[in-house]
Amino acid sequence: MLMDDMGWGDLGVYGNPEKETPNLDAMAADGMVLPDFYSANPLCSPSRAALLSGRLPIRNGFYTDNAHARNAYTPQNIAGGIPDSEILFPELLQKQGYRNKIIGKWHLGQQPHYHPLKHGFNEWFGAPNCHFGPYNNINTPNIPVYRDADMEAVTFLQKQASSQQPFLLYWAVDATHGPLYASRQFMDTSRRGRYGDAVRELDYGVGIILNQLKSLGLDNNTLVIFSSDNGAATYAKQKGGSNGPFLCGKETTFEGGMREPTIAWWPGKIKAGQVSHQLGSLMDLYTTIISLAGIEKPTDRIIDGIDLSATLFQNNIEDREIFYYRGDELMAVRMGIYKAHLWTWSNSIQEFHAGTDFCPGQIIEGVTTHDQTNYTAQPLLFNLGTDPGEKYKIKPESAEYKQVMPNIIAAVNKHKSELVKGDPQLNYCDSHLMNWAPPGCEKLGRCLKAVPSDRNLCTWPH
């Protein structure tokens, strides 16, 4: 269950003051909470590409090198998408006899050869793009809105239970990504406005799905993971989610951008009421899931995800690094309780003055910088245990800094020396490629004529 722009601080169990997620809180009480779990990128499509490929966006191609350290996502007119050379874990499961369904947002390429049915999924309910909206914009045609994501899941689970075929359900709902939406039943029911309405509806859907697993007798044989693709969009102000005590949000490599509200649930296998401070990544789901399915991981490439089985089932802790990338640049690294920033950037001062603020109300000198600030010669070091908000730099002349930093530098150097960058998929845009005539447009009389091809370098503001 992968949420969209939902923040670490949006769940009751993760400290949201309105505590409007009873089903997720119950899921957490029945399973394991992972407060130190990260996405591989602070933006939708690179994060999702990393989850499915088990590899950092810099390896799988979900980045741009048109400009330094720029976030890049997958709009409709992007020329790239998930490369055929990437081995997605649904593909591996499929070969092992699993039936796989994606419900919701794909966002790994608009052209037909990038679509989920070509990359390991048997069923697809959703759209290839970022978001769903009315098909009413002649300039950037969109996809008809859909609803009932939970019922779609329930039907799939029932079918799989009766066929006794193993399955993967990738529930990639997007209601918490702007423009926000909620069904009538949930409209104006939250103390948090429309964003809260969406959270409440998704929480309700989680409850429906977990209960369906129980009533089908599948609960003791199904691993369920809940997380989010990136931090809350703090720039959306009251219309975005909450990153709790963390700094900034979506698009940044501060904790608010990449720390995700994560819960693992498997009654009978994962003991109830646990907390694990394992440093986790969405990419670990790749390795963990194929391991549980008895599949060997690919040996011809680096897989960044690690196998979390021992964390989930024995509450073991394994040392590992978390790498925070923005576009083509490694911005920060976490090892243990420490995080080092090699580069800082919130957004440009021009964007900021034009009204886009990634860190509303938060200003930390030398940290939330409006230019790309290079600290590679002497990284900024923070202790996330005593300082989760990344406010208090550990002095370079301190014993603590001198003890910690060499290990971090060594890990960075090792990572960089072994890095083989993928072919950047998000460098070129071409409006010709947009979805001018999606399936069903004939019935609505809304098919549009594609514009001529005009391939150009994509420029990304952040």
Add this chain to the structure above:
Amino acid sequence: MLMDDMGWGDLGVYGNPEKETPNLDAMAADGMVLPDFYSANPLCSPSRAALLSGRLPIRNGFYTDNAHARNAYTPQNIAGGIPDSEILFPELLQKQGYRNKIIGKWHLGQQPHYHPLKHGFNEWFGAPNCHFGPYNNINTPNIPVYRDADMEAVTFLQKQASSQQPFLLYWAVDATHGPLYASRQFMDTSRRGRYGDAVRELDYGVGIILNQLKSLGLDNNTLVIFSSDNGAATYAKQKGGSNGPFLCGKETTFEGGMREPTIAWWPGKIKAGQVSHQLGSLMDLYTTIISLAGIEKPTDRIIDGIDLSATLFQNNIEDREIFYYRGDELMAVRMGIYKAHLWTWSNSIQEFHAGTDFCPGQIIEGVTTHDQTNYTAQPLLFNLGTDPGEKYKIKPESAEYKQVMPNIIAAVNKHKSELVKGDPQLNYCDSHLMNWAPPGCEKLGRCLKAVPSDRNLCTWPH
């Protein structure tokens, strides 16, 4: 159980990322969480005076009018203390046959006639002052440090169980107030540094006490409330606690200063696993507790606390205001989900430049002001549901503002028109009054000679 400077965000159940409070989290799961619960003041001694008297500090005298909107607390050389004219709820319980014990910090006056044994307590284990430390400072004599606050409680509970006499235990431990301390067993066990060690020890103590209640068979007949006297001391940086997603901390009337991590527990009476968004105040404990003990509340004065019985037992919600005072000034008011600031102030620009920051990393224009800013003509309005961080002012020209503000103004006017200020207790200091020769000093050969009396106006920087 009243914590000292512990923040809303310090408990696992309230979203602390390190989740090091298993006993409090279990207490919450077995009881009711109250995320919208407030202290009556952002500072130790006025908050405690309000709790015990059921009345705002402006009424009970725990303020100063030497300077506008200045916080004032109760150092050793303060001349004032809890007035005899205040009727503390322990006094009422005592008359009803209860045996009352305070363990920990009193902080309502240093002179003997202000001490707890004169104000409703039968037993006293702790100190009259703010904090405990070694008796080794010749300039400001202090009180010997103590430990084993949980065992002291256990012994009391056992005695009360065997005597079958009803009791009040006021467990006012102070380990999370700087200077921080923890017993050897808990030293360096937290991921949050010494502050976390202290939290872990207190959490352990909570577990000890609740288990003792259970094993004595008192749990079904005892209401236990956990809260804190004011928000986390954000100015202490990594050595202070966490106010989660809220603005600023101790000493301020922003949410970080006064919203408290509150749990109510009474197996068999309070249903497990509940959340209540009742606006609550520590002063409500006064009214609720005497109501449960079958005692009428005083009718010759205004009691600010309301009876929360229907909230605790039926999860009812009652409309009420929360008044945020700083010294002699009403700074802000909350009604429902809305909060209006009549005045803003963090601290003076001089103090700020000298290194004291009440809002580290948080700067909100026109809100976290360094001068006392008067908004009484047009209060700043925030929706704490969509905007818990008090970041986004609701525009005065909006329909929302026009709908909400008249009710708030009316409540403010009513409050002010009915207000009879108490005699300010914190206006005069006199070093003569300090604790020069505390009990036991003879044995240590450490008794000091009091300085001559020199009564002067106390000046408070904040």
